[in-house]
Amino acid sequence: MxxxxxxxxxxxxxxxxxxxxxxxxxxxxxxxxxxxxxxxxxxxxxxxxxxxxxxxxxxxxxxxxxxxxxxxxxxxxxxxxxxxxxxxxRPDARVLHVAQDRLLEKAFLRDIGCLVAPFARVGDQRELEAAMQSVGFSAVIKTVSGGYDGKNQWVVRDEAGAREAFAAARGALSIFERFVPFDCEVSIICARGADGTIVHFPVTENIHDHGVLATTIVPARVGEDVVEQVRHQAAQIGAALEIVGTYCIEFFVCERALYVNEIAPRVHNSGHYSLDATQISQYEAHVRAICDLPLVEPRLIAPAVMVNILGSGTGDRLEGVADLLRDPDVKLHLYGKRHAALRRKMGHFTVLGPNPAAALEKAEAGRRLLSWRRRVEAVPA
Ligand SMILES: Nc1ncnc2c1ncn2[C@@H]1O[C@H](COP(=O)(O)OP(=O)(O)O)[C@@H](O)[C@H]1O
Ligand SMILES: [Mg+2]
CATH class of the missing domain: 3.40.50.20 (Rossmann fold)
Known part of the structure; x- marks a missing residue:
């Protein structure tokens, strides 16, 4: 037990x-x-x-x-x-191995028939020259391991830029990926049990800023055909890797094609909304999956928008909370971190709305209310 x-x-x-x-x-x-x-x-x-x-x-x-x-x-x-x-x-080491290595991950996705951006391995100068020829520009160079929130990756537009980026990576084994001119980014959270049951959360639309998630809109404003494909491919990936637990698949949506960007074999930032907007959260689904409890299909209670509260480097005290909380449709989550370094994830809030557009409008208004100020230290008497 x-x-x-x-x-x-x-x-x-x-x-x-x-x-x-x-x-x-x-x-x-x-x-x-x-x-x-x-x-x-x-x-x-x-x-x-x-x-x-x-x-x-x-x-x-x-x-x-x-x-x-x-x-x-x-x-x-x-x-x-x-x-x-x-x-x-749970998930086991085999899953982690694939998900923590961008080259293994892309090769795995390609091999099971998912569309991924053209890519090449770059471990030295010679491989960089070859990648620039075979993949072309614009491109993104990412270190194969250790990156998150857009860290250790560089968008490059030409050969000079690529050489500079590879130098910045200090020779770390990297992936050279074609830049995908997407219409939007979406993701889906699924949970899979040891018996192979898979449940799907709604497809969400994600807006990034400097590689860091800024906003998640649920449901995503995409057609039913895209939703169907996302659900199908996510289930296929989870089954192929035999993931046990909650996982997230990120996609780029282009006019005529759906590219898989990455696999996160864990609970994910784009699923925070589920604490407030679905009857079971991605976290509960993970607990159920890894503890062999029944998985149930998540149901969206209301359309929602999740806003990440990022540090700005201007201070550690969050101002505007009282104003934000005047809205009865806002749910605030803060993470107990002391220092609000630039773009550090300090908290988030979720706005429930009658529809995504209304929730988005409130979310943007809410974001403008918040700012980081210097802490006023108590002056000793
Ligand atoms: N090939 C690409 N084409 C276009 N945008 C990209 C590409 N790769 C990454 N990005 C942008 O950078 C963000 C972060 O990249 P990602 O590979 O998901 O790394 P991380 O592990 O930091 O989340 C993506 O969500 C997307 O906005
Ligand atoms: Mg990502």
Whole structure:
């Protein structure tokens, strides 16, 4: 029987996962290098250790009945060591291996018949020259591992730009991907159980700013044919990888084609809305899937827009909260992070609306109310 869930990673995704797991009666232990992490603040215990500290990882495994992760940059060896100790890890190491390596991921997607942007491997200068010829411009150069929120990636328009970007990557193994001139970006959250059951959340439309998610609109403003294809391909990917848990697939929608961008084998930022707008959240679905509880089809209660509250580097105190909360359709979530560094994810709010356009209008008005100011420190008497 599963009583305790171990979570690798202590960020906001782990925090919201933990809050849902605790509501459902589970114990949660997280492992994360920084003390008092967003997840550690709400979990039963936090093991403060590096992700590659195999002794601490073993300790997490010993204290948990199932181990999961809230981001994919966990060293593969840590998950492999849990599995070799015969600990249950969901999703398993094979899934993590594919999802944390952009080259493996793109090759896997292409091999199962999904359309992906033309790409090539770039490990040295010679491969860079070859990639520029075979893939062409514009393009995006991304390090194969370790990137998130648009970090470690560069949009390049010509050969000089590509050489400069590869130099900025300091020789890290990279992928050279054709830039897709998309009409919009969409994603879907699914959850898959060990018995192969798959449930789908609604397709969402995502707007990014500098590679960081800014806004999610649900349902996405795309045709029924796109929705059908997204659902079908996401189920196909989940089944092919035998994912157990919640996962997210990101897509680029072009006029006539649907490209898969990436696989996140975990709860995802574009699914935050589900805490407030569907009868079961992506976090609850994950708990159900990894604990062998029944999965049910999520139902959208109301159209919604989720706005990420990002740091601006101008201070750590969030102003405008009282004004934002005057709107009865706004639900605020803050993650307990102290420093609001530039573009750091500090919280989000969800607006429920009668339709996506009305919710979007309120969301933009809400965003304008918020700003970061310097904390006023108490002056000693
Ligand atoms: N090939 C591409 N064509 C167009 N835009 C891209 C491409 N790759 C990435 N982007 C943009 O950058 C964002 C972040 O890239 P992504 O590959 O999803 O990395 P991350 O792991 O940081 O989320 C995407 O959501 C998209 O807006
Ligand atoms: Mg992404």
């Amino acid at each position: 599963i009583e305790t869930i171990g979570v690798l990673g202590g960020g906001q995704l782990g925090r919201m996962l933990t809050l849902e797991a605790k509501r459902m009666g589970f114990r949660v232990v997280t492992l994360e290098p920084l003390p008092n992490s967003p997840c550690g603040q709400v979990a039963d215990e936090q093991i403060v250790a590096a992700y590659d500290d195999l002794r601490a990882i073993g300790e997490l495994g010993a204290r948990s009945d199932v181990v999961t992760y809230e981001f994919e940059n966990i060293p593969l060896d840590s998950v492999l060591s849990l599995e070799s100790d015969r600990r249950l890890v």
